[in-house]
Amino acid sequence: MSVRRTRLRGILGQITTIAVTLLGLLMLTFVIGRMMPADPVRAIVGEDATRETYEQVYLQLGLDRPLWEQFLRYLGDVLTGDFGNSIRTGKPxxxxxxxxxxxxxxxxxxxxxxxxxxxxxxxxxxxxxxxxxxxxxxxxxxxxxxxxxxxxxxxxxxxxxxxxxxxxxxxxxxxxxxxxxxxxxxxxxxxxxxxxxxxxxxxxxxxxxxxxxxxxxxxxxxxxxxxxxxxxxxxxxxxxxxxxxxxxxxxxxxxxxxxxxxxxxxxxxxxxxxxxxxxxxxxxxxxxxxxxxxxxxxxxxxxxxxxxxxxxxxxxxxxxxxxxxxxxxxxxxxxxxxxx
Amino acid sequence: MQDAILDVKNLSIRYNGASEDAVRGVSFTLGRERLGIVGESGSGKSTVGRALLRLLPGARVTADRLRFEDVDLLDLSEREMLKVRGRRMSMILQDPKFSLNPIQRVGAQVAETYLRHFPANKAEARAKTLEMLAAVRIRDPERVHDLYPHEISGGMGQRVMIAMMLLADPDLVIADEPTSALDVTVRLQVLNILDGLVRDRGIGLIMISHDLNLVRNFCDRVLIMYAGRVVETLDARDMDAAEHPYTRGLLAAQPRIGGTRGPLAVLDRRPEWKEGSTP
The missing domain is CATH 1.10.3720.10 (MetI-like)
Structure with a gap:
C-alpha cells in the first residue's frame, strides 16, 4: 500500500514537473515571438499595405490587448492544437x-x-x-x-x-x-x-x-x-x-x-x-x-x-x-x- | 611439510613507478591450516594475497619459488590462471558494500562461480547456490537468492561473499580483512561460519588482518609483517612469547578489560627492522 502510494506520488510529481516545464517553455516561445524585431502584421500584409489594412490585421491578431491576455490566448490556441499558419506557405x-x-x-x-x-x-x-x-x-x-x-x-x-x-x-x-x-x-x-x-x-x-x-x-x-x-x-x-x-x-x-x-x-x-x-x-x-x-x-x-x-x-x-x-x-x- | 599447498620463498613485489619494494623477501609455507598475516596499513599484507591470485596488474612479482599445489604461479599463463582463480584458490574481500555488484541479484552472483567452473545448467547452479547459502547459515536462502546487495545487511553480505568464494570448493582461501567492515556484534558470527567451513572442508586459509586478537583466536600460525617484511612467525598460542620488539609493541598497544587505565604503549618503529635484522 505504502509502496504503491509513494510510487503514485512519484508519478504525480513527474507530471507536475513536466507541466511546469511546458508552461515555462510556452512562455519562452511567446516572449521570443513578441520580442523579435520582426513585425508580425507587416509579415502578413506586406510592405505596401494601406494603413487601414494594417490596423485591421493588428486588431485581428489581438495585438492591442494586454500581454497576459495575449499569452492566455496563445496558450488556449496551443492546447487546442492550433499553432497558427505559416506566412510563407499559408498552411498550418x-x-x-x-x-x-x-x-x-x-x-x-x-x-x-x-x-x-x-x-x-x-x-x-x-x-x-x-x-x-x-x-x-x-x-x-x-x-x-x-x-x-x-x-x-x-x-x-x-x-x-x-x-x-x-x-x-x-x-x-x-x-x-x-x-x-x-x-x-x-x-x-x-x-x-x-x-x-x-x-x-x-x-x-x-x-x-x-x-x-x-x-x-x-x-x-x-x-x-x-x-x-x-x-x-x-x-x-x-x-x-x-x-x-x-x-x-x-x-x-x-x-x-x-x-x-x-x-x-x-x-x-x-x-x-x-x-x-x-x-x-x-x-x-x-x-x-x-x-x-x-x-x-x-x-x-x-x-x-x-x-x-x-x-x-x-x-x-x-x-x-x-x-x-x-x-x-x-x-x-x-x-x-x-x-x- | 608433506601436504604443503603453498610454498613461497623470497617473494618480492614492486609496484610500477615505486622506488621501493612493497613486499621484500617474504617466505612461508602453508598446509591445510589457518595462517594469519598481521601488520599495519601499508605493511604489504594485502599485496601478498593479491600476488598469489596474480591480481596485481602493474606490479613486478619476483620470487625464488611460488608454488601452489602442482602449479608454479610464477610462470602460469593467464588462461591457466583463470582455472585456478575461483576454483582452486579464492579470496574473500573486505566490504560487501563494494565487493558485490550492485545491480545483480545476490544469487546470480554466487551462482556465477559455479557456472564458470563446472558444466552445469541454471537449475543445477541454483540448487548448489541455495545449498551454499544455507551452509553459511542464511535462514531463508530462497528469499535472499533474489535480493539485491543493497537489500541485505553487511553481515549477510559477507556471508554471501563466503558462499560465493567457497562454492567451487577451493583448496586455498585468502580472507583479506574479512570482518573489518562489519559491526562488532556480527564479526564473531561471520568468523565462526568461515572457520567451520574451512575446517570441515579441509581448506587452507590465509587470514589477512590488522587485528591481532582476532588472528590469534582463529589461526594456527601467525606471520607478523612490518614494512614489507615478515619480522616474526609464531604459533598462535605462543603469541605472548613473541620476541620481536615490533610484535611486543603491537601486543602492548592493546587495551585490556580490567587492565590499568594508564595510557597505552605507543608503537616503536625502528628503521633497522626494515632491513630485517632481528634483535
Missing part, C-alpha cells in the same frame, strides 16, 4: 512541420545508431587500455570527429564518396528520378518505399542516407566515446570487479558482464541527449546535403521571420527534450534496482 505550421520531421527523424535515428554503435565500444576499449596505444588512437579519432566542422567534412565526403568514388548517392533523400514514385504514408522514406515494395527507391534512399548519417554519427560518437571512457574507468576501479576476477572470470567477461551493466544507465542518458540534439536539426548537414528536414525548415523560417513557424519549432525541440528526459528516467528505473 504544424502540418508543414509534420511534413519535414520524418526526414530528420530518419537521419537522426541512423546517425545515433552509428554514433552509439561506434562510440560505446571505442569508449570501452579506450578505458580498458588506458594510457596505452589503443587509448591514444581512440582519443585522436574522436577528437578529430569532434573538432572538424561538419559542413567541411560534409563537402569533402561528398567530393570523395559521391563525386570521385561513386559509392553513395548525392544530395537529397533519393535520386531525382525516383521523386514522387512512392506514396507518402508515414513520411519515413525507408518505410514507405518498403511498404510499396519499391526496392529501387529503398536502395536509393539508403544510398543517400548513409553518408550524412555516418558523418553525423561520427561527430556525435566523439562525445559518446569520451563519456563512455570515463564512466567505464570509474567502474573498472570498483571492488566488485576484483570479486569477479577472483571468481575466475576473464578480463573481458568482467567488463561486459559486470562493469557494462553498471554504466548502462548513464549511457542511456547521454545517448538520449545526443539523439535529442540530432533531432533538433542538424542544420549544417541538412544544408550541405539539401536534406528537406526540420533543421532546414527552422533556418529558412528564421531568415524570413515567420514567427509562428519558429515558435512552434522551438516548442517542439523543447518537447523532444522533455520526452527524452522522461524516457531516460524510465529506463533508469528499469536498469538500476536501487531506484525501486
Amino acid at each position: 505550421v504544424i502540418e508543414d512541420i509534420l511534413h519535414v520531421m520524418p526526414a530528420t527523424v530518419e537521419l537522426a535515428t541512423f546517425a545515433i545508431l552509428i554514433g552509439a554503435g561506434l562510440g560505446i565500444p571505442l569508449g570501452v576499449i579506450a578505458a580498458v587500455n588506458k594510457d596505452r596505444w589503443p587509448d591514444h588512437v581512440v582519443r585522436v579519432f574522436s577528437l578529430f570527429g569532434h573538432s572538424m566542422p561538419i559542413f567541411w567534412t560534409g563537402m569533402i565526403a561528398l567530393i570523395v564518396f559521391y563525386a570521385a568514388l561513386g559509392w553513395v548517392g548525392g544530395s537529397g533523400r533519393m535520386s531525382q528520378f525516383y521523386i514522387g514514385m512512392v506514396p507518402t504514408r508515414s513520411g519515413f522514406l525507408l518505410i514507405d518505399s518498403a511498404l510499396a515494395g519499391q526496392w529501387d527507391v529503398f536502395r536509393s534512399a539508403v544510398n543517400h542516407l548513409i553518408l550524412p548519417a555516418s558523418l553525423l554519427g561520427y561527430s556525435s560518437s566523439a562525445y559518446i566515446t569520451r563519456m563512455t571512457r570515463s564512466f567505464m574507468l570509474d567502474q573498472l576501479g570498483q571492488e566488485y570487479m576484483t570479486t569477479a576476477r577472483v571468481k575466475g572470470l576473464s578480463k573481458g567477461q568482467t567488463i561486459w558482464r559486470h562493469a557494462f551493466g553498471n554504466i548502462r544507465v548513464q549511457l542511456v542518458t547521454i545517448v538520449a541527449l545526443a539523439y535529442g540534439s540530432l533531432l533538433e536539426g542538424a542544420v549544417l548537414i541538412e544544408t550541405v546535403f539539401a536534406w528537406p528536414g526540420f533543421g532546414q525548415y527552422l533556418t529558412n523560417n528564421l531568415i524570413i521571420g515567420d514567427m509562428n513557424a519558429v515558435m512552434t519549432c522551438v516548442l517542439i525541440v523543447g518537447v523532444i527534450f522533455i520526452g527524452l528526459n522522461l524516457l531516460s528516467d524510465i529506463l533508469y528505473r528499469l536498469f538500476d534496482p536501487r531506484t525501486k
